[in-house]
Amino acid sequence: MKIHNRFLSPPIITPVSMKAAPSRRIGWVLLSLGVVLLAPRPAQAAVDFTVSPATISNTFQGTVTVTITGLDPGQGARLSKFLDANGNGQIDPGERLVANFGLRDSQVMMIGGVRLTTVPGDEDRSSNGVIQAEFSLTSQGELERVAAPYLYRVSHPTNAFSPVVKPFAVTPSAYGQSFTGTVMSGGSPVAGAGVVALTGLEGGFVAGVPTDSLGHYSLSVPSGTYQLVAFQEGYVCSFAQMPVLDLGTGQTVSTNLPLTATTHTISGQLRVAQATNVLAGFQAFCQSDSGDFTLAFTDTNGDFNIGVTPGLWNIEPAENVVSAHGLLFPQDSVQVDASTGSVAGLLFELPRATSLIYGSVKDDQNTPIAGLSTYCDSGTVPLGASGMTDENGEFSVGVIAGDWWLGFSDQTLFSARLIMQSRNVSLTDGQAQRLDFVARQATADLRGFVQRPDGSPLRDQSLLAWSPDLSSGGRTSDDGSFHLLAVAGDWTLQLESNDAQAARVIGPRMEHLTVTNGADIGGILVIARPITARITGRVATTGGMPLANLWVSAQADFGVTNHYDVGMNTDASGNYTLDVADGTWRVSLNCNDLQNRGYSCLSEASVVIAGDDQVRNFTVDTTPTPPIFGSPTVSGGQFRCIVSGQTGRSYRVWSTTDFVNWTDLGTYLGPSFQFADPVPSGSSHRFYRIEVVQ
Numbered sequence: 001m002k003i004h005n006r007f008l009s010p011p012i013i014t015p016v017s018m019k020a021a022p023s024r025r026i027g028w029v030l031l032s033l034g035v036v037l038l039a040p041r042p043a044q045a046a047v048d049f050t051v052s053p054a055t056i057s058n059t060f061q062g063t064v065t066v067t068i069t070g071l072d073p074g075q076g077a078r079l080s081k082f083l084d085a086n087g088n089g090q091i092d093p094g095e096r097l098v099a100n101f102g103l104r105d106s107q108v109m110m111i112g113g114v115r116l117t118t119v120p121g122d123e124d125r126s127s128n129g130v131i132q133a134e135f136s137l138t139s140q141g142e143l144e145r146v147a148a149p150y151l152y153r154v155s156h157p158t159n160a161f162s163p164v165v166k167p168f169a170v171t172p173s174a175y176g177q178s179f180t181g182t183v184m185s186g187g188s189p190v191a192g193a194g195v196v197a198l199t200g201l202e203g204g205f206v207a208g209v210p211t212d213s214l215g216h217y218s219l220s221v222p223s224g225t226y227q228l229v230a231f232q233e234g235y236v237c238s239f240a241q242m243p244v245l246d247l248g249t250g251q252t253v254s255t256n257l258p259l260t261a262t263t264h265t266i267s268g269q270l271r272v273a274q275a276t277n278v279l280a281g282f283q284a285f286c287q288s289d290s291g292d293f294t295l296a297f298t299d300t301n302g303d304f305n306i307g308v309t310p311g312l313w314n315i316e317p318a319e320n321v322v323s324a325h326g327l328l329f330p331q332d333s334v335q336v337d338a339s340t341g342s343v344a345g346l347l348f349e350l351p352r353a354t355s356l357i358y359g360s361v362k363d364d365q366n367t368p369i370a371g372l373s374t375y376c377d378s379g380t381v382p383l384g385a386s387g388m389t390d391e392n393g394e395f396s397v398g399v400i401a402g403d404w405w406l407g408f409s410d411q412t413l414f415s416a417r418l419i420m421q422s423r424n425v426s427l428t429d430g431q432a433q434r435l436d437f438v439a440r441q442a443t444a445d446l447r448g449f450v451q452r453p454d455g456s457p458l459r460d461q462s463l464l465a466w467s468p469d470l471s472s473g474g475r476t477s478d479d480g481s482f483h484l485l486a487v488a489g490d491w492t493l494q495l496e497s498n499d500a501q502a503a504r505v506i507g508p509r510m511e512h513l514t515v516t517n518g519a520d521i522g523g524i525l526v527i528a529r530p531i532t533a534r535i536t537g538r539v540a541t542t543g544g545m546p547l548a549n550l551w552v553s554a555q556a557d558f559g560v561t562n563h564y565d566v567g568m569n570t571d572a573s574g575n576y577t578l579d580v581a582d583g584t585w586r587v588s589l590n591c592n593d594l595q596n597r598g599y600s601c602l603s604e605a606s607v608v609i610a611g612d613d614q615v616r617n618f619t620v621d622t623t624p625t626p627p628i629f630g631s632p633t634v635s636g637g638q639f640r641c642i643v644s645g646q647t648g649r650s651y652r653v654w655s656t657t658d659f660v661n662w663t664d665l666g667t668y669l670g671p672s673f674q675f676a677d678p679v680p681s682g683s684s685h686r687f688y689r690i691e692v693v694q
Contacts, residue, residue, distance in 0.1 A: 046070050047077070047161040049154045055169045058147045058207045061137065064168075068103070068131040068154055070161075076104040077131060077154050080281065080300070081168070084149040085192055085210075089167055091151055096233075096297055098143050098150070100281030101325070103131050109326050109398075111356040112432030117396045118387045119326045138388040139324035141283035143295065146194050146208035147172040172209055177251045178220040182211070183230045185259040189215025193232035194295075195257065197221050200411060223249045228257060229293070234307045235259035236292040260292070262307030264338045266315070268346030270298050272327065278302025279325070279350065283318040287333075308338050317350070319386045326353050326398050328383040353385065353398025356432040357406055357425060360393045363418060363439050368393025373409035378402050401429045408437075410473035417442045419472045419485045440470065442485035443517040446493065448524025449480045452505070457481075458528050461503065462496035465513075482526075488517045495528060497566075504531045506581050508562040527562055529581035533609045537616045539574045539589060546574025547597070547620060551590035554607070556583045582609050587616050598649040598670075600625065627651060627670075627690045639677045643690060645670035650693040657686055667693060 047070040056064065068077055081099040082091050101120055105128070108121030120133045147170045155163040183193040195217045196208035206226065211217045227244045230237050236259065243255050270279040284296040284304070288311040296306040296315070314333035322329040327350040336343055357376065361369045374387040374395045380402045387397040397406065407422035418439040425433050446465060450458040457480025465472045467489040476482045495507025505528035513521060535554055539547045553567030570576045588604035595601065599620045607614050627645040645651055653665040653675045665677055
């Protein structure tokens with residue numbers, strides 16, 4: 001279960017009329033009736049399906065195969081999965097839709113000729129009236145892994161065949177030790193609530209069970225340390241009140257879990273961006289700024305109605321569920337203000353993947369690494385995507401056109417003491433790009449603490465360490481301690497910027513950590529300084545034209561090893577905003593970027609921060625630097641000369657013998673170029689000039 005937000009940017013949110021969804025449903029009904037009147041559908045053979053295995057334990061790591069038979073060749077079907085809350089083997093009104101997939105005979109999702117393996121499809125790819133689809137843990141939300149009875153239903157969007165329902169069950173595993181207790185709210189037991197055990201800094205889901213009619217639960221897990229979390233529709237839990245407990249071998253630990261009844265709701269619809277397709281059976285994590293938490297789900301119409309308490313709520317869809325539908329999720333959670341009452345009419349949209357990154361992950365012995373979570377983030381679009389390596393170490397992640405960063409689960413790599421480098425890749429629409437990775441065995445450890453200037457620990461912060469060809473990551477514990485893996489080489493260590501921004505701190509960039517094999521580096525102290533002000537400004541030319549997408553950075557030094565560096569690209573109006581701490585900062589523009597645009601570099605500006613915001617504008621001189629002639633030669637009947645100018649500027653070369661009549665010898669792109677001019681027989685002299693075109 002995901003407790004920690006990724007802090008990336010929100011999807012499109014548009015207030016809409018609540019009549020929009022019903023009007024579309026009416027349109028579908030009219031279309032269906034029209035087809036019946038004009039061309040009655042011939043009788044179809046009975047559609048049936050099987051689920052294998054039909055019962056799994058809550059520790060099951062394989063795939064569940066659903067085989068649908070009796071379809072017309074090429075026909076589609078909808079596969080839905082419901083929580084059978086009362087265990088009566090029927091889908092009753094109000095029972096939760098936990099998954100929903102559209103499938104079609106012979107179809108799988110392909111991009112650039114490569115299959116997007118995160119999306120279930122017809123595995124035999126034959127137009128034979130049979131769909132065989134496989135579902136792994138990577139396509140499931142947390143509620144699907146709670147030990148409980150479920151029901152699968154196969155149906156058709158226009159009722160071309162009668163729906164078929166089959167049972168499915170997740171059973172609890174027995175480990176010899178367990179947590180027991182009662183879920184309570186206001187002194188009364190809560191029946192049908194979910195209780196899950198989370199572990200690790202990332203709050204990884206281990207197992208879950210529902211409460212019985214008296215609110216009782218019994219959850220068996222391996223011995224270890226866990227946080228127990230309860231959830232139920234119409235209630236929220238407070239993470240601060242959810243216990244973190246040690247469970248020893250053979251022990252039974254009893255604890256009651258409190259829930260709070262909700263008073264407000266957040267409602268709306270989830271659908272595919274730039275389409276009318278609604279997204280049914282999607283799970284979302286909802287957490288308030290005060291620490292309250294609940295799960296949310298969309299119904300068969302893609303509608304959601306989330307019970308909440310007053311406050312500012314952060315909502316983000318389950319990333320693995322989004323990726324299993326060939327969609328991208330927002331990098332940041334979506335914030336909804338329910339402080340003063342319920343909020344209705346929201347529209348959340350998720351875009352389809354149109355490009356693909358795929359490849360393999362193996363160790364340095366060529367052994368495939370399976371079960372490794374893969375993530376893609378972008379600095380150019382506010383979206384992310386995820387996947388997982390299969391038993392052969394192969395993965396695929398669906399994205400859209402743009403620049404992408406691809407990395408892997410730090411926790412999984414850490415458990416295997418493996419490290420490897422993340423990669424950057426640029427894609428166009430419809431492109432599939434292969435990237436293969438080799439993980440190396442760690443030979444040393446980096447340990448230390450992240451603290452504020454007053455010595456207090458900074459918990460739950462992500463750190464990144466990198467060398468020229470490898471990277472390593474991890475999170476701080478409650479005492480601010482961290483532990484990263486490394487190999488011999490020169491390493492740089494820094495707080496991950498999004499987590500630091502959320503905590504309103506700035507971390508230093510600690511460079512030149514020299515690691516040797518077998519020699520750990522301990523006692524690293526990272527001082528995270530509180531953000532106290534902003535440096536803002538605008539970058540424009542002498543003519544007032546804004547320079548967009550230009551990198552602006554601010555640097556400061558506090559002591560010998562604490563070097564701080566923050567930065568961002570200017571917006572379309574040339575504006576920038578940098579969060580900084582008290583101190584003296586050196587603000588500068590990226591020199592290479594300026595030169596590539598044909599401008600001269602500017603000197604950095606010194607800005608002193610003492611609790612108040614400061615403004616520093618930059619004016620870029622557009623006057624071109626005169627080009628320089630060099631290395632003139634005459635050979636083979638031609639005069640040749642090298643010209644040195646500015647990057648990004650264009651130059652036109654002219655020649656003359658009398659300073660009256662000039663001949664255009666062509667236009668060349670800087671910064672440096674060579675031009676050639678034939679020398680006529682008997683010519684005594686010739687003159688050249690260079691014109692700056694732009």
